[in-house]
Amino acid sequence: MSELLRVQNLKKHFPIYKGAIFPKQTGAVQAVDGISITVNQGETLGLVGESGCGKSTAGRTILKLLEPTDGKIFYKGQDITDVKGEELRKLRKEMQLIFQDPYASLNPRKTIEQTVTEPMKIFGMSKEKRQQKLDKLLEVVGLDSYHKSRYPHEFSGGQRQRIGIARALALDPELIICDEPVSALDVSIQAQVINLMEDLQKEFNLTYIFIAHDLSVVHHISDRVAVMYLGEIVEIGDVEELYGNPKHPYTKALLSSIPEARPLEKRERITLEGDLPSPSNPPQGCKFHTRCPWAEDICKQKKPVLKQVPGAEHQVACHLVKEVVEDTEATLV
Amino acid sequence: MADHLPILEVEDLHTHFFTKSGVVKAVDGVSFSVKPGETLGIVGESGSGKSITAMSIMKLVPSPPGRIVSGDIRFKGESLLPKKEKEMRKIRGKDISMIFQDPMTSLNPVFSVEKQMLETIMTHENMNKQQARIRAIELLDLVGIPDAAKRLKNYPHEFSGGMRQRVMIAMALACNPKVLIADEPTTALDVTIQAQILDLLKKLQQELGMAIIMITHDLGVVAEVCDRVMVMYAGKPVEFSSVKELFDKPKHPYTWGLLSSIPQIHNRKERLEAIKGLPPDLRDLPKGCSFAPRCSHVKDECLIKDPALSEDETDHFVRCLLYEQEEKVTVHE
Numbered sequence: 001m002s003e004l005l006r007v008q009n010l011k012k013h014f015p016i017y018k019g020a021i022f023p024k025q026t027g028a029v030q031a032v033d034g035i036s037i038t039v040n041q042g043e044t045l046g047l048v049g050e051s052g053c054g055k056s057t058a059g060r061t062i063l064k065l066l067e068p069t070d071g072k073i074f075y076k077g078q079d080i081t082d083v084k085g086e087e088l089r090k091l092r093k094e095m096q097l098i099f100q101d102p103y104a105s106l107n108p109r110k111t112i113e114q115t116v117t118e119p120m121k122i123f124g125m126s127k128e129k130r131q132q133k134l135d136k137l138l139e140v141v142g143l144d145s146y147h148k149s150r151y152p153h154e155f156s157g158g159q160r161q162r163i164g165i166a167r168a169l170a171l172d173p174e175l176i177i178c179d180e181p182v183s184a185l186d187v188s189i190q191a192q193v194i195n196l197m198e199d200l201q202k203e204f205n206l207t208y209i210f211i212a213h214d215l216s217v218v219h220h221i222s223d224r225v226a227v228m229y230l231g232e233i234v235e236i237g238d239v240e241e242l243y244g245n246p247k248h249p250y251t252k253a254l255l256s257s258i259p260e261a262r263p264l265e266k267r268e269r270i271t272l273e274g275d276l277p278s279p280s281n282p283p284q285g286c287k288f289h290t291r292c293p294w295a296e297d298i299c300k301q302k303k304p305v306l307k308q309v310p311g312a313e314h315q316v317a318c319h320l321v322k323e324v325v326e327d328t329e330a331t332l333v
Numbered sequence: 334m335a336d337h338l339p340i341l342e343v344e345d346l347h348t349h350f351f352t353k354s355g356v357v358k359a360v361d362g363v364s365f366s367v368k369p370g371e372t373l374g375i376v377g378e379s380g381s382g383k384s385i386t387a388m389s390i391m392k393l394v395p396s397p398p399g400r401i402v403s404g405d406i407r408f409k410g411e412s413l414l415p416k417k418e419k420e421m422r423k424i425r426g427k428d429i430s431m432i433f434q435d436p437m438t439s440l441n442p443v444f445s446v447e448k449q450m451l452e453t454i455m456t457h458e459n460m461n462k463q464q465a466r467i468r469a470i471e472l473l474d475l476v477g478i479p480d481a482a483k484r485l486k487n488y489p490h491e492f493s494g495g496m497r498q499r500v501m502i503a504m505a506l507a508c509n510p511k512v513l514i515a516d517e518p519t520t521a522l523d524v525t526i527q528a529q530i531l532d533l534l535k536k537l538q539q540e541l542g543m544a545i546i547m548i549t550h551d552l553g554v555v556a557e558v559c560d561r562v563m564v565m566y567a568g569k570p571v572e573f574s575s576v577k578e579l580f581d582k583p584k585h586p587y588t589w590g591l592l593s594s595i596p597q598i599h600n601r602k603e604r605l606e607a608i609k610g611l612p613p614d615l616r617d618l619p620k621g622c623s624f625a626p627r628c629s630h631v632k633d634e635c636l637i638k639d640p641a642l643s644e645d646e647t648d649h650f651v652r653c654l655l656y657e658q659e660e661k662v663t664v665h666e
Contacts, residue, residue: 050523051494156611186378186550191594191607198604213523220596220605243598257528259553261580261595271532272525275493 003077004175004207005039005062010071012054012061016280029280031057033231034071036306039175044201044208046222046239048215048254052276054231055211059177062209063095064088075175093123096168100180102160106152112138112163113148119170137166140203141196158189162196169200177209182217194221215258219243224313227251230279230287233306237314247309247316249292286319294320338410339366340544341390341429341512346404348382348389351397355616359385359399361568367544369511374559374576375548376591380612382568383548387514390546391431392421408512427457430505434517436497440489446473446500447485450507457508472503476533495526502533509541516548531558552591556580564588567613567623570642574649584651586628622654630655 012032017023031054039045047055060066062073072081083091099105106115116137117130135145141162152160161181168176182190198221200206212218218225219239226236227250235248246252253270272291277283283290289299298319306315307324316324348360360382367373375383388394389401392413406413408428433439441449450469454460460468473481476499489497498518505513519527535558538545547559555562555576562579564572564587572585583589590608610627613619619626625635640654
């Protein structure tokens with residue numbers, strides 16, 4: 001599989017200003033604080049973490065909807081970190097976003113036809129072609145073509161999410177960043193949308209970055225998974241490897257916290273104490289040490305880096321995991 | 334526990350909304366009872382009537398347009414329906430209390446937690462301010478808020494989501510209620526915080542012996558905390574049994590659909606089995622079984638006849654013609 005997207009040490013900090021007349025920067029919300037990931041063509045990379053861990057900001061910064069503070073983004077081997085203007089506009093065609101809230105992400109005053117064909121219009125497609133494409137898109141996302149003259153309020157949440165997907169597909173993108181695409185939907189509808197997304201991926205050879213907090217959904221759809229905590233990736237690996245053999249204490253706690261529909265199986269649960277610390281003032285050393293049940297002195301002083309777990313596609317950033325390859329080169333993959 | 338009399342009984346409850354565009358049968362024939370120390374789960378998708386059932390018990394259904402058309406709700410054997418608003422106020426918060434999904438919108442942002450807690454305590458208990466304050470600190474301690482005496486002075490926005498939900502629980506428990514209705518108490522929270530809150534509710538139930546009605550859409554949460562569970566669809570209970578029975582031998586096709594449409598980590602499927610179609614419009618329910626248009630085991634008869642709840646020997650109720658017929662066969666033999 002060829003590499004489609006590579007992100008190196010990406011940072012996004014939002015400055016905090018104080019003072020009304022002469023604002024002075026007093027700090028920064030370190031939403032994304034140095035993440036490195038590679039996404040291959042045709043695969044799905046899951047990005048999980050709790051609210052406030054920076055997963056959505058990461059997605060938006062990769063799409064260059066937000067200007068990165070530091071780091072590099074490579075798309076198909078080309079450095080796109082500083083791309084602007086017309087070049088950026090062309091790039092937008094290749095990368096699209098599906099949003100969480102199907103209610104807020106569709107313009108209520110535009111018909112479905114207008115919403116879905118707008119991107120095609122912007123990229124200069126002829127009217128006939130647009131109509132053909134619209135009919136085809138509605139068909140692939142499972143909506144009848146008589147829906148096209150209707151407005152968003154006439155649709156249910158699941159149908160709206162299908163419209164959002166049709167819009168994202170309008171320009172034949174290669175990479176789609178899905179930001180919590182199913183978390184606002186009921187379970188029975190959620191399964192329909194997940195199946196649809198999987199079908200479309202096969203049909204159009206799409207690459208997904210799937211951002212979600214629901215670990216079971218991520219497990220279902222992803223090939224590889226990255227776990228984020230306070231703007232950093234703490235563990236990344238092949239989905240079965242990561243879920244079957246989690247190394248980082250945070251991943252372990254997350255996995256043991258999922259309520260599973262199996263009342264007879266009693267699992268040992270690692271309950272984390274306390275809340276997520278503020279990303280404007282993250283803890284020193286390992287950012288997780290304040291909530292980690294096994295934290296040692298070294299965790300408070302030294303920041304761990306991602307290290308390779310031998311014999312598997314699996315990297316973890318934790319001082320307490322001993323069976324790692326002590327080779328920093330491996331971490332930059 | 335089993336020999337206790339039920340503390341709350343709901344019998345054939347019908348709550349309808351009389352709107353311009355028709356009568357919405359939000360709750361249409363719900364019956365259940367809960368015993369002290371027991372947790373009853375009510376599961377269903379949005380619009381299935383689970384929250385309106387809870388609102389009906391509290392007599393908080395907005396009227397007009399809503400009205401409890403028929404049925405009975407009994408607390409300690411005494412009907413709540415003829416009670417006046419003034420009498421209900423004494424019951425709400427004292428005997429039956431409720432926690433809501435979104436702790437930010439259910440706490441008043443302009444008053445400190447102290448003010449809001451003291452109000453609840455002093456309305457129901459014969460206490461002066463000093464005593465009420467001591468009680469409030471006790472309660473915050475009980476729900477695991479560190480440094481309770483100091484935190485009492487804080488405003489809701491100064492708490493995190495999980496901490497706010499703890500404040501809500503503390504307020505709900507202020508007068509030792511006999512019944513606690515929890516309407517999606519963990520839906521807005523992250524998994525690690527959800528695990529904390531569910532553990533807390535279980536612990537408090539053991540200490541205080543109240544009955545809990547847990548309203549949720551998450552079958553995982555049901556499996557974790559409930560003893561018995563009622564599955565609702567389009568305003569009607571379709572299946573009612575012990576949690577063990579429900580996950581072990583689910584009977585209703587809707588329950589099958591729900592269980593197979595959630596991705597499960599221990600059993601990764603190539604494809605989720607989604608329930609086809611959409612939930613019906615409650616103003617215009619299909620004739621016969623409401624689930625028939627989406628059911629994978631539908632027969633001609635289902636489109637004409639609305640099935641009744643049938644029971645088997647293990648207290649497992651199901652509303653489906655598949656089982657009514659089975660019974661008939663056994664009767665003939």
